[in-house]
Amino acid sequence: MGFDYSNTLDGVRSFTDVMWPHENEAFGNMETYLRRGMRYRRPGKNKTNMGFVAHTDKDFIIVLHENQVDGLEIKERDGEWFTVELLPTSYIVMSGDAAMAWSNERLHSPYHRVTMNGNASRYSIA
Numbered sequence: 207m208g209f210d211y212s213n214t215l216d217g218v219r220s221f222t223d224v225m226w227p228h229e230n231e232a233f234g235n236m237e238t239y240l241r242r243g244m245r246y247r248r249p250g251k252n253k254t255n256m257g258f259v260a261h262t263d264k265d266f267i268i269v270l271h272e273n274q275v276d277g278l279e280i281k282e283r284d285g286e287w288f289t290v291e292l293l294p295t296s297y298i299v300m301s302g303d304a305a306m307a308w309s310n311e312r313l314h315s316p317y318h319r320v321t322m323n324g325n326a327s328r329y330s331i332a
């Protein structure tokens with residue numbers, strides 16, 4: 207899932223008008239935010255389970271929520287990967303490359319990826 211022009215005020219407003227027609231007017235004022243909606247299909251037979259290759263995000267800060275289908279993995283400084291297990295009402299906050307540069311690397315922008323397992327599709331919004 208995604209929506210067009212998510213980096214423009216008009217694009218964000220047309221999305222929030224559809225999603226929340228009677229509330230959350232303030233969402234329309236967040237013109238400096240970029241939203242990403244992702245759908246990962248459940249892995250098919252003999253198909254790779256890689257949903258999103260390892261990368262860092264260019265953003266300053268990332269707030270991510272998922273539909274209770276795990277898959278997000280984060281690389282620790284020692285090179286080990288761990289799977290993020292979110293509670294239904296929780297979200298994860300990560301620093302991105304911009305925060306790492308701004309903080310002279312006091313904040314770390316972690317490599318992360320999505321690996322699909324199991325039988326359900328995964329949705330995330332960041």
Ligand SMILES: O=C(O)CCC(=O)C(=O)O
Nearest residue numbers: 242244263278320330332
């Ligand atoms: O879907 C996820 O959990 C990760 C998405 C992601 O890494 C991104 O949009 O940059």
Ligand SMILES: [Fe+2]
Nearest residue numbers: 261262263318
């Ligand atoms: Fe990312």
